[in-house]
Amino acid sequence: MQFEDLVGKVRESAETGTALRLKGGGSKDFYGGMLAGEIMDLSGYRGIVAYEPTELYITARCGTPLSEMEAALAEKGQMLAFEPPHFGSATVGGCVAAGLSGPRRQQAGAVRDFVLGVKLIDGTGRVLDFGGQVMKNVAGYDVSRLMAGSLGTLGLIAEVTLKVLPRPMAETSLVFETDQAGAIERLNRWGGRPLPISASFWFDGALMVRLSGASAAVAAAREKLGGELLPSADAFWRAIREQTSGAFRGEVLWRLSLPSVAAPIDLPGQPSLEWGGAQRWLATDVEVASVREAARRAGGHAVLFRAPESLRCREGAFAPLPTALLALHRRLKKVFDPKGIFNPERLYAEL
């Protein structure tokens, strides 16, 4: 697949007003709002364009499988520090568009924190280059980071440059017995100390914590924290990252993004938590409004993460925006996709 083909297709769709459903590996078709429009399969536009281990960046075409990218990084002892989920066949374009980060997010940051540059095809078929390959770049508005989590509604992310980091020298995982409130208390207390905690997960009375860093730091932190060693730790964290763990089971799975100190959400269902308490999961059949309201009162928001399509389309996958912000979203959508051809209604029905 050639770059010119992508541009040609977008131009043609803009002229005819044909909606396009941008698709990489299709691993996140379950996520967000409605899937509408003619499928534009980007999995053929793939390949690593540049990888400079000592400059700490990698540039790849959108259809590049995350697995291919991570294999190239692993050869040089590096990684995508935000540990994006693969959910089978994720591509780098979809990874940035969806903006989902994995367990290491609590220590390293989210997808958006690692986006250095994008080559974008806007909704009129114009090619736009934002950001670049250097760590620091404040020339112009930071449009590259704006793409993270935009679900492809602002443009076709044809190429992405991500910051990469060295893999930690050592990792150890510990397990503690505690209820949810106890886990939240401990994680916040530990979060205020200089401890190398790179992931945390609480579920069903057990708190798992991963330590990453220099071997001496990991050993010292283990001494301080106590707990038992977690067996098969790599497999455990992979199951969290890929959501194959039993904690994520349920017909309707909510993701609540809350202040890390928020008390346990008092709703029936199966709760679990990550990111030092800042990301909560709730498998529940409680009505949508109750979950949204509980998240709002706790100071955050709730995403209908996995749910039947009919429910996501009816209720919206994401928390409704205040009027002023929604108006701003619509204006920004017009800037990059004036004819509204990219992924209509995938993020919000109004976009």
Added chain:
Amino acid sequence: MAAHDKVFHTDRTALAAQLKIVLPPHCLLVDEEDLRPYECDGLTAYRSLPAAVCLPETEDQVRDILRVCQQLQVPVVARGAGTGLSGGAMPHAEGVVLSLARFNKILRIDANARLAVVQPGVRNLAVSEAAAPYGLYYAPDPSSQIACTLGGNVAENSGGVHCLKYGLTVHNILRVRAVTMDGEILEIGSEALDSPGYDLLALLIGSEGMLAVVTEVTVKLTPKPELAQVVMASFDDVAKAGDAVAAIIAAGIIPAGLEMMDKPATAAVEPFVQAGYDLEAEAILLCESDGTPEEVAEEIARVCAVLEKSGARDLKVSQSEAERLRFWAGRKAAFPAVGRITPDYYCMDGTIPRKRLAEMLQAIAGMEKKYGLRCANVFHAGDGNLHPLIMYDAATPGEWERAEAFGAEILEMSVALGGSITGEHGVGVEKINQMCVQYSTPELEAFHKVKAAFDEEGLLNPGKAVPSLHRCAEYGRMHVHGGDLKFPDLERF
């Protein structure tokens, strides 16, 4: 769209009369002698006297000022401490300076949640000082941190010497409350780690006061490392020092700080601070490690091994906190130290891929001869951000013009080497022409449209950060892709 810069004609009497209705007398300055201190920011070579300066004390007053300015179509330039180095807060001659200096309260520190809610006029260092009793601090530390404010840091996406490990402002802000030109209050972000919808926080941070006026900021606080130690290495060749930087990163080490100074910079600094720098060296590297004592010991040993292998002629490891601070003192005092040996200096801020450093320094040496001016170089080596300090004398006719041309050539070279014209100081008025080199028409148009999505009439900080296409055509050094002529619809001069 934004082909030309907008021209404003302000009726000063009407403006003062309207502002007097919404502001108490002590919050409004209109007399020339009161306006004079506001005529420039940290980039003193560019000056302009505003029509009025407003010093509001409440968010309602900020809204009222913006409403008045919108009604009268008067430009507004928000200002923090005015320490910026790109002229981002330089007043508009027909406009109002909106100083947030009185928004100087730390509203809340939540040690358990590790965050602070502050007003935009709070100084960067004051946040860390207030958080210190809890063992926490605010990580981004621009060198102006004793004076610069959080509002300004948000506007510029400020960096510092610890960005490589701890990130820029954009990585350390949770929430911003801001007022748009039409008086709308935007709550962007929260105390959670993400928000539904587009990442507007990323867009607002680093927007140079062009999109909205920040009235409150929630920052992340970071646990203070137990220990920090620094290795000082000297090299007899700049290229070797550059390679050593790459070797450290290739070894899987992300130091807390990684800074370089060339010989002219150390020569300027050493008599000023007596940091113990090797004056014979062509370059010195400062590499800091922080964390637990065990971690630091391990990392320092690895860093020393890498530096020795990279051909460092001398290595010193700080043996006490006092010594660590002394090693850093020289780097942190580099600007004032250079200020002592020259009447004026002009600080540039390009970023380049680290591996191109030797090439860049060689080119700068050539430019010193070409422009007949000296240049000292300090470098945030870890993140490729170079600060050449071009020395000149504003009192000598023609020297400033030569310094400006020298700087422009460095910036354009940064772009040519695959970098950016600004790593942390912002575009402001200073680098606006070089934006035409870094970006082509479609991106510049997109930037103008993004601005219009927030500020339809273009009243917030007009003429800064993003050049009009007309300006780029006049500047004549455009970003050309594959030989196509950009701006075909514009006249040539």
